[in-house]
Each structure stands twice: as structure tokens, then as C-alpha cells.
Amino acid sequence: MRPAQQITRRAFVTASATAAGGLLVSLYLDRPLRAQQVPVPGQNPRIYPPDAFIELRPDGKIVIQVNRLEFGQGVQTALPMLLADEMDADWSQVAAELAPAADIYRDPVRGIQMVGGSGSIATSFQQYRELGARTRAMLVAAAAERWKVAPEQCRTEASVVRGPAGQSATYAELAEGAARIPVPATVQLKKPADFRLVGKRVRRLDSRPKCDGSQRFGLDLDVLGMKVALVAHPPVFGARPKTVDDTAARGLTGVAQVFEIPTVSGGTAVAVVADKFWTAKQARDQLKIEWDLAAVERPDSAQLWATYKQLAGTPGNVAVTRGDQTSLDALASGDRLVAEYEFPFLAHSPMEPLNTTVRFDEGRAEVWAGSQFQTVDQAAIAEVLGLKPEQVTFHTEMAGGGFGRRATADSHVQREAAEIAKRVPGTPIKLIWTREDDVQGGYYRPMHAHRVEVGVGPSGLPVAWRHVVVGQSIVTGTPFAAFMVRNGVDRTAVEGVADTDYAIPNFHVSVHHPTPNVPVLWWRSVGHTHTAFVMETLIDELAARAKMDPIAYRRRLLNPDAKKLRAALDLMEEKSAPWRAKLARNHAAGIACHECFGTAVACAVDVSIENKRPRIHRATVAIDAGLVVNPLSVEAQCQGALVFGLSQLMANGAITLKDGRVEQSNFDRYTPPYIVDAPVAVDVHIVPSIENPTGCGEPPVPVISPAVVNALSKLTGKRYRTLPLLTV
Amino acid sequence: MAPATYELTVNGQKRSVTADPGTPLLWILRDELKLTGTKYGCGIAACGACTVHVGGVATRSCVVPVSLIGDRPIVTIEAISQDPVGRAVQDAWVSHDVVQCGYCQSGQIMSAVALLKRNRKPTDKNIEESMGGNICRCGTYVRIREAIKMAGAQP
Incomplete structure (x- = not known):
């Protein structure tokens, strides 16, 4: 840590950014997060300097830098909790700030500064605890020096060090002395039983400013001299204008400039720079652009489905194979089941539309953005502007949701903002994507077709399983491909199937990755969004066919070592049993369980049909995410993730293309769940654990849709294999 | 259209703005x-x-042209704490x-305040009707329901 003013943040960031190191090593390892075990104490090769993360102010305030974007997931509270607990800080004095892009703030495991894969707590658990413990040790050493006692004779509590003879000093008083103490190489971390904050229901640090309008998001930024930019994007990805008539647009008062810029997908767009949003919007509306669509592929959903379904009938690149692949064909036709599924493109639609502010000056730039990939975006902006990354000061702004949308390997929004800023040096440019730009702008959860052939044994359990997945690769063509694509298989397309915990002896999963002209991206819980739906609806169907209880059936089929899933399933069963036993007339219970990024979630829902739509009266969720830092936050993430997962079932829950153009443009036709579409009540139960923490932002997403349609199937007798759910 | 000047009452203060009427x-x-x-x-x-x-009416400000406001007072999230229900x-x-x-929470809170000013004990159905047009992409709806009921129960 450092006393205030000892070193300015900018000086520090500049120093650390120019230091060597920090390669893009891995985002996901072989088994996401499961492989990313938190290093055991003493084995972490890196000692993070407390002064980059902690500021002790004279008034007692403790300001902690959070090395992640906060966009709802609660990391801005959870990481400071870890640090403050080990530091024995008074929680009421703790404040958090989102750290700028800098080498020191890169993810300790993944090598880039990022949020993704629900890994923030998993990969920074050790880091933030050690930071707190080291800081505490330095404060104690400073006190011991002052009182001429041994550090072991001192104890700490609530930001105060107490000595053996009744001496006491606050952390703020000791800060200057502590800053001169060398950072200890090793520190003792607390045993879980000694935690004071970790494991407690701690309210978010950012609630009040988000309730009184004072929280600034990226879109709210107001920099002196700033102008607003809107961009007319090509109606088909990668297209270019044939002619641009900007006479009317330029004629509007307040319009500064109109010019063409290159797009990441190889096309050309038209940027409008104006004094304010509404001026820019009107000017963009008045552009007359004739687009050249002849040179670009014009994807069409209907045609894509035809191709995808045909591909699903042929074997693809093998993701996993075990057992005897002829056993399926040897079964009698009555013991075989074929299921074909369709999943559309999905937009993330975070509530805060995408935006980035860039000011380009001679030899440097300053950026404000809510980014999940700060160092990646920083480097991309630098490249556009002909700068080195360390010449780009990158402020992390609070973001209004993201769900993966602010984690683009090609940094297309930031590049666009930089292209515009490059043309108007010295003027801060706030690039705003309207909702229409966002809905039509690509970077969707890819559409997928699945075809599954299942052979059922005499016990009613599946004995053979042949599964073909068809969908675009998310990571091909990005730096992530090096370790996420093997043998032509993008693991994000088959996660949740290829690594299923259901013990199916003869098992074969293959994948086709078509390459239509649509940019795609990870959407909260990534491949699990579709794979869990297939697995959990099919398993439910098999249970019904075997006339077995769906929970008991799953328990029989799960690998014995699937401990987390079993624990979550057991807890969900116990907690939902009372209401499942007395369902109202015309209600049905549906269940699902799934493991995602090392976290297991089981869910039960009470569903009826109202106005031809599923009405979810209640959901019970059980989650095993290892040691839980903030149960209140886990509860909130589970509740919210269910609603996000329900996006898939909304009648208007699909992005479709016709002749190359996206058919939806706003929430009227691409509609996220409203309050009436969400569960009325959600109770969340956490499996007690002191195992290494895993994430909870994404893992509860995949279970809700299959749980709901499993209930619907009970009510209607129909099976639901095409999303979105147009009719019940 | 040519810009015009409007005298608005925003959060209790007179504010003069010159803007395109639309x-x-x-x-x-x-x-x-x-x-x-x-x-x-x-x-x-x-x-x-x-x-x-x-x-006093919950209004979607993104579709109301400034020219149609007239002398109706405007209250935004920044001043809602001055109202006992808002607080x-x-x-x-x-x-x-x-x-x-x-x-989304500024909008959620403004919708919730408008509801509670009419109805201090809203049912789930009342809540769904009044909050039915506010999207929360993070999905905080169950907590919104609970918080509305709690706020309504305040003396």
C-alpha cells in the first residue's frame, strides 16, 4: 500500500505498463476453470505490490483497485472483501475503484486483463487475499517498529493494530511507516474459520450511487470539448458504400464532420461527428447511402438452417469418442431415439448501449470504456493510432451489463472509436452505438443445430449416444484459437456435451463449424447455452420414457465422481420437495442440472401456462461453486442468471437474417424477459464448501430453459426442440 | 425545424433550454x-x-419531444430522494x-415510486402491471418485487 500522494496512480501505471511481461497465455485452459486451480500459498510465483492495489488515506479510507470490469457481477465488492478480510480492515472504510488497463492488473492466470469464463474470483482469490495479508503484515511491522515490540505481539482488528502494552494505532496512522517496510515474500493466510467478511452476506459497495443517479457509466462520460460520434454501419457485414450523399446531414447545426472509416469485418462505414447525441442521430438518419451488397455474402437464416440440418446428418470433426460406435446401430429401432434441435442467433443486448470515448493527441491517447478485455482493447486502439499500448491511458468505466458483449477479441467498437478519433486529433470522441446498432451489429451467440441419436438399454438408461453439433466457431481467427481449437473442434461449441458427467458408455460427439458471414461471440455461459438445453431436455425425456423420477434418473446416470453436480442435485431436491409435493392444479415441476466452468447448478421450477406462455411461479436453485465469498452476491447472480437464460425462450428471442440483413432492430422485435416473464420467486441454496472457489455469474444460466420446457412437456405432452419458444 | 427555447421545471428548478422541438x-x-x-x-x-x-406521471423520456412538456414539472432520479416515497x-x-x-435502476425506481404513490400495498399483479415495461437485463426482478413491497410497508 502507500500513503496518499506518495506516488500518483498515473506514475505508477506508466511505470508498470512499461515493465516487461504479460503475454496472452490462456483464456480457457483445457478444462475451463477446473484446470485453473488457485495456487497454494507460497507457490504463487508472483508477489503483487500492495501499492498498486491499496491506498490508505489519512482519513482512514481504504481504496482498493479492482483489476476487473464491474458490470453487475459483483466483483467490485467481492475482491475487496477478500483483501479487506486478510488485512483486517474496517469494511465501513473500504471503497473500490476499477483499475485502468495495466500489466499489473492482468488476470494472474489468463495473462490478459479481463472478465470472462466466470473466473474473476477463481483466479484472483489467492491474489487479493495475499495482497491483504501482505499489507496487514507491513502495517504490523510498522507498528512493532514504532513500539519496539515483536510483530508477533501485535494483533489487528478493524483497521487498528494493537500492541502488547495496550498501544494502538490506526492503519491510516501507520501507512507512511508501512510503506517503507519491504513487501514480505511469504504470508500466512487465514483459515476459513477465521474469516470475518468472506462467507458473509455483504451488500454491494455500488448500490447507493446506482440508486440515486450519481453512478457514472461509460455512456455518461462528459469530457471537456467532447463530441459524439454515431456510425452508419453497412446493412450486411463487410459491405461498403457505393455512394454517400451527406449534404443534408452536414447541413444540420452542430454537425462537425462526416467521413468514411474502415470496419473490422472488411467493410466501410460512415461516421458522423456532432456536438450532441441527438444531432448526430438526426444527421445519421439523413445520410443517403447506397450500399454495394454484391461483393459480400448475404447470409439468410432459412438457408442457413437448411445447410445446418443437412450437416447435422453427417459426422463432423470428432470432439470425443469412447466405447463402441456400432452399438447404436445394432439396437432395435424401438430402442433408438433421434432428436433434432435448433438454436437461433442471440444478441447480448446489455442495457447500456456499447460506447467508447477516445481522445487522440500527438503521441498519446486517453480512453474511457467499459471493457471486459482492457489490455486487448488498449492494444487495438494503440494499433489504430500508431501508438504503443503504454501510450494509451485506458480508464475502465462502470458498464451497464455486458454478458460477453464487451469481450471481443477484435476490439471492433474500440477500433471504430479510434478510427474516428484519429481524424479529429485533440477532440475527445464519444462513440455511441444506438440500440439498433447493437441489435443489428453482430457478435451474436452463434446459431446451432444439434442432432442426437440415443440408444436406450434395458434399464432405460442411455447406452449409446451419437451427437452432431453444427455451429460457427467463436474463437477461430482470434488469438484464443491457439489453445481453444483442437482437431477442428472449438471447445466452446461442445462444452457441456463432450465433457458431460452423465456416464454413457458408447459416446460420440462431433462438430461442424460453418463460416457464414455473421460475427459471433460468447454469450453468458457460452456453449452451455445450447448444449445444456439438449442434454437436460433429452435426459428428461429418457427419464419419462423409463417412467422414472427425473431426479432419481439423473442420479443413476451421473458419474460417481460428479460430486458437485450430485451435491447440487441433492440440495435442490431437498429444498424443492415441499412445494413440488403440493403443486397447484395445472402446474408442473421441471428440473435440470448442469455443470459449467467448474460450478454445478441444479434448478427446479413451478410452471403453468398463461396466455400461451410459460408462467414461472417459483424457482429453487442449488449451487456448488466451492467456497463462496459473498453468498448474497451468489444469490443475486443465480436469480439474475435465470432471467438471462430465459431470453432463449422468449417468443421474440431470436436474431434472424434475411438476404444478409438482420431482421430485428430493437427491443420491440428482439425482446428480453420483462418482469412478467421472470420467475415470481427464486430461492437459492448454496452447497457448503471450502474447495477452491469457482464462478457463479454464468453457470446458473444454462439450467433454466431446459427446466421450464421439461415442465411444459409434462403439461402439454409435447417436446420442445426449437428455440425460441414460439408457441407452447 | 428551427431551435426554440423552452422553460422547463426540472427537479424544482427553472431551466431554460434551446433545442430542436423534436x-x-x-x-x-x-x-x-x-x-x-x-x-x-x-x-x-x-x-x-x-x-x-x-x-407526476411515469413517462418514457426517450419518446417525448421537449416541445410537448409545457409547464408540467419534471422529476428525475437525481431528486427523487427529496420525496418521502422516493427515499x-x-x-x-x-x-x-x-x-x-x-x-436500468433509475428507470425501475422511478416506475416503482409512481406505483407506490398510487398504491402503497401493491399485489404481485399490480407490480407486474406497473413495472411491466422496465427491462432489467441482469434480471433483478425478484429483488425489485421484494423491495417494492418493503418500501410500500414503510410508514
């Missing part, structure tokens, strides 16, 4: 008056992030840890 109130608040607590989410009154009170709703939101990303 400019939505949302962008008057955000870009002219620097009241950025009111959010842009969709621009078509489909998400409720821009909800403010105009003449109770904000406190209930904090106490229930409702927010996640928080971007």
Missing part, C-alpha cells in the same frame, strides 16, 4: 442539463431505462441489494 426530453436532460442519471436504453419506449416523472424506495433498493449493473 428533441426527446431524455437528451435534453442528459446532454443539455447534464442529468445523466436518466438512461438511454432503446429510444422507442420499450425498456423504461429513461423513465422520469412528468407532471423509501431507494432505501429499500439498497437494503435488498437490488442492483447489479445498475443501468
